[in-house]
Amino acid sequence: MKKLKLSAAMAALAWATISTSQVAQAGEINIIMEEVPDYDIVAKLTDQFTEQNPGITVNFDAMPFDAMRDKILTSSLAPSATYDVIIIDNPWTDEFARAGFLEPLDTLISGQDGYAYEDFVPALADISKVDGSIYGVPYYNYALGLIVRQDIFDSKGLAIPKTIEDYMSVVKSLTTNDMYGAAMQPQKGYKIMEEWKNWLYANGGELFDDSGNVIINNQAAVDALNQYIETHSQAAPPNSANWGFDEALRSVSSGKAATMLSYNWMLPALNAKGGMSGDLAGNFTLHPVPGGKSVLGLWSWGITSNSNNKDDAWTFISWISSPEVAKQRAIMGGAPVRNSVMNSAEVWEKGYGKAYYSALADILDGSAPLSSGNNAEELIEIVGTELSAAVTGQKSVKDALDAAANGVERAIK
Amino acid sequence: MLMNAAQMHIKYKLILPLVFLLFGIMLYPLFFSLWLSLQDYRLTRINDVQFVGLENFGLIATDPSFLNAMGNTISFVVGAVILELILGLSLALLIQKLVIFRGAIRSILLAPMFITPIAVGLMFRFLLNSEIGIIPFYLLKVGISLDWFGPGLALFSIVLIDVWQWTPFMLLMFLAGLEALPKTPFEAARVDGAGRWLTFSSITLPLLRPVIVVALIIRALDAFKVFEYVFAITRGGPGNSTETIMYYIYQTGFRFFRMGEAAAASILLIIFILIFVILIVNLSRPKVIK
Numbered sequence: 001m002k003k004l005k006l007s008a009a010m011a012a013l014a015w016a017t018i019s020t021s022q023v024a025q026a027g028e029i030n031i032i033m034e035e036v037p038d039y040d041i042v043a044k045l046t047d048q049f050t051e052q053n054p055g056i057t058v059n060f061d062a063m064p065f066d067a068m069r070d071k072i073l074t075s076s077l078a079p080s081a082t083y084d085v086i087i088i089d090n091p092w093t094d095e096f097a098r099a100g101f102l103e104p105l106d107t108l109i110s111g112q113d114g115y116a117y118e119d120f121v122p123a124l125a126d127i128s129k130v131d132g133s134i135y136g137v138p139y140y141n142y143a144l145g146l147i148v149r150q151d152i153f154d155s156k157g158l159a160i161p162k163t164i165e166d167y168m169s170v171v172k173s174l175t176t177n178d179m180y181g182a183a184m185q186p187q188k189g190y191k192i193m194e195e196w197k198n199w200l201y202a203n204g205g206e207l208f209d210d211s212g213n214v215i216i217n218n219q220a221a222v223d224a225l226n227q228y229i230e231t232h233s234q235a236a237p238p239n240s241a242n243w244g245f246d247e248a249l250r251s252v253s254s255g256k257a258a259t260m261l262s263y264n265w266m267l268p269a270l271n272a273k274g275g276m277s278g279d280l281a282g283n284f285t286l287h288p289v290p291g292g293k294s295v296l297g298l299w300s301w302g303i304t305s306n307s308n309n310k311d312d313a314w315t316f317i318s319w320i321s322s323p324e325v326a327k328q329r330a331i332m333g334g335a336p337v338r339n340s341v342m343n344s345a346e347v348w349e350k351g352y353g354k355a356y357y358s359a360l361a362d363i364l365d366g367s368a369p370l371s372s373g374n375n376a377e378e379l380i381e382i383v384g385t386e387l388s389a390a391v392t393g394q395k396s397v398k399d400a401l402d403a404a405a406n407g408v409e410r411a412i413k
Numbered sequence: 414m415l416m417n418a419a420q421m422h423i424k425y426k427l428i429l430p431l432v433f434l435l436f437g438i439m440l441y442p443l444f445f446s447l448w449l450s451l452q453d454y455r456l457t458r459i460n461d462v463q464f465v466g467l468e469n470f471g472l473i474a475t476d477p478s479f480l481n482a483m484g485n486t487i488s489f490v491v492g493a494v495i496l497e498l499i500l501g502l503s504l505a506l507l508i509q510k511l512v513i514f515r516g517a518i519r520s521i522l523l524a525p526m527f528i529t530p531i532a533v534g535l536m537f538r539f540l541l542n543s544e545i546g547i548i549p550f551y552l553l554k555v556g557i558s559l560d561w562f563g564p565g566l567a568l569f570s571i572v573l574i575d576v577w578q579w580t581p582f583m584l585l586m587f588l589a590g591l592e593a594l595p596k597t598p599f600e601a602a603r604v605d606g607a608g609r610w611l612t613f614s615s616i617t618l619p620l621l622r623p624v625i626v627v628a629l630i631i632r633a634l635d636a637f638k639v640f641e642y643v644f645a646i647t648r649g650g651p652g653n654s655t656e657t658i659m660y661y662i663y664q665t666g667f668r669f670f671r672m673g674e675a676a677a678a679s680i681l682l683i684i685f686i687l688i689f690v691i692l693i694v695n696l697s698r699p700k701v702i703k
Contacts, residue, residue: 069668070667073456073457073670077456077459095457096457098457099457099458101457186651187648187650187651188647188648188649188650188651188652188653189648189649189650237543237544238543238558238560239543239549239558239559239560239563240543241560241562241563241564241651242560242562242563242567242647242650242651243544247542247543247544250544250545251544375669377668377669378668378669381664381668381669385478385649385650385652385653385656386652388650388651388652389651389652389653389654390652391651392563392564392651392652392654393564394564394651394652394654395652403477407478410476411669
């Protein structure tokens, strides 16, 4: 009897494992999601979708970021997709589109009444266009902004820095024995690349020039990296050379650092009463990054080309990203991607106030993606590794950027 | 006793399932990796696989990141295994002398070995975190400020974490080895008036040599596979100071989708490990006095 129970339990476990990765049946769509606050909002809103579309069952498979890329790949290489709808991080867009993993959405978008595709912030919508076709529609943005402790700035009579030189000077002046001017994120790979590229933009630099030549080791990049290292050594907390998002956020929210370059939607979380900042809640404000050009991140909704339920998938995507539902999502705390949402008096009132949405609109205007092209993920890792080596003194600035340029050229061959 | 033809026939039939099993789980993946290493095989261009001969090996062998990862891995293996050997043997000698609580102490000391390495990685990531870690907090109270995952210490920190988790394995092996040693040589040494050090170096160590060699090979092979601590804590950073060969292969194959190059790196690693094992076995053979 005991053996029988054990066998039954094992069979149930095996079935549960298989059933979570099975292909969706007709009238059913499987969606892969990242476990972030925006997913919780989407999951709540989906109850309305299910009421309005009783013939479509939506199954979410939420997971940490690290697990997503592999799962999407295996689903896309299979004859029939496990996931009918995927969310696409912006560095993956070109790679997945060119690999044939994604369904072009142009016809579906143009045939959708009242969808108002042109209402999406152009900088965000453009990320999902590859060779003239649209492969995704914006889900949420993660553009970087400058988050500051406004009470400290006010008490010291400091203006919000507009240039990178001003920022360096301000954060140095704010650094004392128990307070640091800037909580930075020099962790190898994605984090340092995401932060430093704002400094690169402020110096007029880029990864490639208009002809596609690698210019990551030109003078603008050298200046940007020297400024970044100087600021880290003079205004960031000690022993923070391996810090990522969590550590920097904790430093700011606990009152140990006065500024950080971070995701714009961290502002509401930092200012939430009874939240992570304790008594400091309400003292944080959001501004465009010094230099004015922000690194832009985006998650977008896409349909897999090997899905058997493309119509149902589009029914869901066109609903969740429609102007009306986008407004509800923003009011519930989601990061907006439509101009009409950021300019809505209702969203200002019920959401996080006009100041936040105005600052966000400024940030998105003129921002540019972290990296694009076929090997974006690899390029970010290569450059981010060399930047980290320079910040920690393992390589000189010039050697690190030359190595980054060589690595990028090798990767794009 | 000689087998007749029918018995011989049955003998081969009986080992067939094992042959099929070995082929399925070992030889087929190995040969597939070998085939992969000769192709330009990218998971995002699966319909455009091209034979490139030894080009992937050339790319890998000249990639500074691969050479750096090999260097880091060798430093990690040597550092971790030597520390584990010394600590494991010392603890085994101490525990062997215990009269009471021997079983309880042995069980407690073995506990780290049963925790999954990714959990150990996450645990130490927080314990040694400069912002919230309890270890830096108390070290700072006595005036010591260390960046455990900074460029100078990160690899050493990973070594220490491995030592914490896997010294118990060495302890287990050596304790079993010590308990199985014959008593007579030790009694003879005591009668002859040999001191503790002389007894240890001239009797214990030589008799324990086969156990030490096996333990060293098992631990070294396992240490070559270090991945979880790096993945959970440093992602190979700062710079590439903790990037190990397994992390390099994972990144090349499963993040950048360059399966051909990842397979070539794996083949080079297999060759390196084979040479390493042959060297260890040869070096550890007792010298024959002629």
